[in-house]
Amino acid sequence: MVIYFSGTGNSLAIARAIAEATKDQVLPLVEAVRQDLSKEKRIGLVYPSYDFNAPPAVRNLVPRLKLNPQAYVFIIIPCGAQAGNSSWTVRKLLQQKGIEVAYIHKIRVPDNSAIVFGRNPNDQKWKFERFSKRLETILSDIRAERRAHHYSWWSPLAWIMGTERMQQWMIRTFRPSVNAEKCIGCGICTRVCPMRNIALTDRETPNDRSAEVAAIGPHCTACLACLHACPQQAIETGNNPTLKERQYRHPQIKTTDLFLRK
Ligand SMILES: Cc1cc2nc3c(=O)[nH]c(=O)nc-3n(C[C@H](O)[C@H](O)[C@H](O)COP(=O)(O)O)c2cc1C
Numbered sequence: 001m002v003i004y005f006s007g008t009g010n011s012l013a014i015a016r017a018i019a020e021a022t023k024d025q026v027l028p029l030v031e032a033v034r035q036d037l038s039k040e041k042r043i044g045l046v047y048p049s050y051d052f053n054a055p056p057a058v059r060n061l062v063p064r065l066k067l068n069p070q071a072y073v074f075i076i077i078p079c080g081a082q083a084g085n086s087s088w089t090v091r092k093l094l095q096q097k098g099i100e101v102a103y104i105h106k107i108r109v110p111d112n113s114a115i116v117f118g119r120n121p122n123d124q125k126w127k128f129e130r131f132s133k134r135l136e137t138i139l140s141d142i143r144a145e146r147r148a149h150h151y152s153w154w155s156p157l158a159w160i161m162g163t164e165r166m167q168q169w170m171i172r173t174f175r176p177s178v179n180a181e182k183c184i185g186c187g188i189c190t191r192v193c194p195m196r197n198i199a200l201t202d203r204e205t206p207n208d209r210s211a212e213v214a215a216i217g218p219h220c221t222a223c224l225a226c227l228h229a230c231p232q233q234a235i236e237t238g239n240n241p242t243l244k245e246r247q248y249r250h251p252q253i254k255t256t257d258l259f260l261r262k
């Protein structure tokens with residue numbers, strides 16, 4: 001089983017490639033915690049690096065997974081540049097459950113958080129040139145059930161930026177908001193949010209576009225899935241209006257692929 005957490009599809013594309021190579025299945029993390037996976041002989045975790053650490057949602061949910069201690073367990077981290085402690089922290093959480101991680105690798109992909117700074121994630125497509133080569137290595141290692149930890153946790157910046165407090169600050173700072181004027185109540189953001197943290201609510205004053213408007217709840221992990229998926233560019237962060245050409249999704253992944261079950 002290849003378990004993923006993905007905002008803009010990089011992790012899902014990698015999880016699918018691994019599952020295809022190993023004739024396995026993929027499962028979103030929020031659904032994996034509801035299943036008994038203790039008979040699975042191979043378990044993969046694919047999730048992005050957030051602020052040099054694993055996303056808080058991943059750190060919260062991983063301890064709830066029901067896994068087989070004898071399974072071959074691997075972690076793959078797609079990241080913009082530096083994965084920091086992203087695998088190290090989850091490896092420790094799994095160790096506390098008696099599970100040893102056999103294989104760890106990071107892989108660089110366009111950085112979906114570039115949009116926060118007014119930059120265009122689509123300008124980093126060059127990263128895909130190296131991506132395929134790196135993915136081939138990872139697939140062959142996992143097929144052969146090799147054991148190796150390719151960490152990148154040494155950076156002092158990672159230890160400062162990857163702390164819980166700093167990560168919470170980053171989430172508070174970059175948490176997106178809905179521009180009610182632009183929202184048409186289509187509900188796409190409610191389906192892609194990996195935290196199931198967006199709901200449609202009745203507008204106080206329905207307008208000619210919609211009777212409902214999206215409302216972001218308290219469990220935001222600032223993954224920006226909603227911001228990148230909104231067809232109206234109605235979800236914004238910081239002081240930058242969201243531009244269509246800066247919205248990012250892994251080229252092999254459709255918006256509907258990121259939908260969670262209702
Ligand atoms: C809140 C947030 C923080 C991020 N922090 C980092 C980081 O510290 N280092 C890094 O290399 N990339 C960082 N990124 C980029 C993501 O790791 C990268 O775009 C990843 O491929 C996204 O995966 P996804 O498409 O499956 O959501 C961050 C992205 C977000 C949304």
Ligand code: SF4
Nearest residue numbers: 183184186187189230
């Ligand atoms: S995806 Fe955009 S337009 Fe659709 S409900 Fe969400 S915020 Fe509104």
Ligand code: SF4
Nearest residue numbers: 193220221223224226
């Ligand atoms: S509300 Fe948006 S940014 Fe926050 S967790 Fe959900 S999809 Fe991610």
